[in-house]
Amino acid sequence: MTVAVETKDVWKTYPGGVRAVRGADIRIEPGELMVLVGPSGCGKTTILRMIAGLERITAGEILVGDRVVNKVAPSKRGVALVFQNFALYPHKTAAENIAFPLESAGVPKSEIQPRVAAVAEMLELTTQLDRRPGELSGGQQQRVALGRAIVRNPSVLLLDEPLSNLDARLRVVMRTELKRIQRAIGSTAVYVTHDQVEAMTMGDRIVVMNDGVVDQIGTPQEVYLTPASVAVAKTIGSPAMNLLAGVASATGGAVRIEGDEWALELDGDGGAHVARSLEGLAGARVVLGVRPVDLDLRASAAPRDEGGPAVLASGTCLTAEPLGSETLYNVTVAKELVRVLRYETHVGIREGERASVALAPGARLHVFDETSGKRLAGVALQADGMGARWRPYENADPL
């Protein structure tokens, strides 16, 4: 078996005409933890429910293992689903809750007890098995719900925002726990969340969805370092990537991108790389993407600082938010708010002061087509003995 779950050009149109999923092609490998992430309403839950068999598909094929399951009943697919609002039976003990799916399936009593005990041990619930849900913490209840899902040894575990009812601290703990449990049982898992931190920390790979469409599938590193579209760039990374609308013009292999009170010259190999990606584009309206961590902030008395190729703009520091180990600066440049993340505790700029927004050494920039939202090219500012120069940046390659 080379693939655990596959959706082949899957479409879903709900009665009333909502096109919730449009042509999803996703291949999930055995043992993989695949996260579906994207804004509310992008179709994540619909995909999960179609894999589970709880929702009919409008077109396409879904495979679990080597089998097309389009017409297979949910209970015969070898999948188990854990919901956000998992409902445990309040009058049953944890052991009875976990045992319930086995009893319903007619598994002999002599087999049930050892299987419940084994699952409880893996979930570290052994000493809580006699308690009812009301006597368990939120995290323990969540683990009982998980136990109920895994006790039948599903080949695929489907998880729909299973942590969203837990408090922030417990969510962080359960993230690690869930990953450990998934590894221990060796099941393939499909995990739906709108929380990009959960997606990045848990996923072996991530499917980033937007408006019913799969925008990108990749490792957390790949989707973070080379987002395929503006929508992916907005979804992945916190604080979010700065996305500045501008107009690009190419002359002799170099590119100038200009926006409202900011401008950038890209020359060298990087400039030529961006120039090539602009060829054949109807307009030259682009969106420049730069992460807050790739920017630097310098004190500037001048209203418009032209101090070198690495300076992007000058603006006014609106707020400085201390986040502990780093500080997030919000700088107004024309009508935009540019976010700059610095790890120094103090860069010498206070709220209300003028500042230059510069590119940090090693900064990665992404140029997107404003019309389609697709990524056209990436460049990185590489420092060497000759100073800083632009070079092409693709495929999440290390600098």
Ligand code: ATP
């Ligand atoms: P969320 O994070 O808010 O749960 P999601 O990405 O999981 O969102 P889905 O629940 O898959 O999104 O919904 C995708 C789209 O389909 C939405 O526009 C939603 O309103 C619509 N939708 C979902 N279920 C139905 C239904 N039963 N009937 C009609 N439209 C539906």
